[in-house]
Amino acid sequence: MERLWAPWRLEYITGEKPEGCIFCVFPSQDDDEKNHILYRGKYAYIIMNAFPYSNGHLLIVPYRHLGDLSLLNDEESLEIMQLAQVCCKALKEIAGPDGFNIGVNQGAAAGAGIADHVHMHVVPRWSGDTNFMTVLGDVKVIPEALGTTYKKLKPVIDGLVG
Numbered sequence: 001m002e003r004l005w006a007p008w009r010l011e012y013i014t015g016e017k018p019e020g021c022i023f024c025v026f027p028s029q030d031d032d033e034k035n036h037i038l039y040r041g042k043y044a045y046i047i048m049n050a051f052p053y054s055n056g057h058l059l060i061v062p063y064r065h066l067g068d069l070s071l072l073n074d075e076e077s078l079e080i081m082q083l084a085q086v087c088c089k090a091l092k093e094i095a096g097p098d099g100f101n102i103g104v105n106q107g108a109a110a111g112a113g114i115a116d117h118v119h120m121h122v123v124p125r126w127s128g129d130t131n132f133m134t135v136l137g138d139v140k141v142i143p144e145a146l147g148t149t150y151k152k153l154k155p156v157i158d159g160l161v162g
Contacts, residue, residue, distance in 0.1 A: 021065060021114065021116060021117050022114065023047075023061045023065070023114060023117040023119060024063075024065050024117065026047065027040065027045055027063060033147075033150065033154075035047065036048035036050065036146055036150055038058070038150065038153055038154055038157050039083070039086070039157050039158070039161055041079050041083060041161075042075070042079060043062060043063060043064075043075050043076040043079045043080075044060055044061055044062045044063065044076060044079050044080050044083055045060070045061055045063070045083075046058055046059070046060055046061075046083055046086070046087060046157065047059050047061060048146055048149065048150060048153075049121070050146065051113075052123075052146075053101075053121075053123050054123055054124055054125065054126075054129060055095065055124070055144050055149060056091050056094070056095050056097070056124045056149055056153070057121065057122070057123050057124070058087045058091070058121075058122045058123075058153075059119045059120065059121060059122070060080050060083045060084055060087065060119065060120040060122065061117065061119040061120075062076045062080065062118065062119075064076065065116070065117050066117065066118050067106075067107075067115060067116045067117065067118060068106065068118060069104055069106055069118050071118075072118070080120055084102055084120060084122055086157060086160045086161055087122040087157075088100055088102075088122065089160055090153055090156040090157045090160060091122070091124045091153075093156050094149075094152045094153060094156055095124055097124035097125055097126055098125060098126050098127045099124075099125045100122060100123060100124055100125060101121065101122075101123040101125060102120065102121065102122050102123070103120065103121055104118060104119070104120050104121070105121070106118060
């Protein structure tokens, strides 16, 4: 049997889980670094995905608790798209991906892990990032700890929106 060691993930698995919607709870707290919130806009914020598909996987989340993309107002929709552009620029600068998957998984049937609070994914992709580990082992390897990526992205995003 193959063993992959990622001891830093144990904190996420065994750590205390907040009650309620994390997308509502985290911005109400005053610890952006701990919660991996990279930027707070007027209508939405950027947060790192704690269980990323790839290194640098970001989420853009409206503050309002909505489960349906069609319920966003014009201001929320515009800011979310503008923040997606910021995410792409920042990720290009720090990680140089070859492309991005950008989208919304609306509803549990569509794969939304948190179906009650709509959010947009910005997933950096590299040519050849689907390899034998992903295909044969059904395993993703994330090469950098979230805190390290946070420290790289935060000043870049601040510079882009500041």
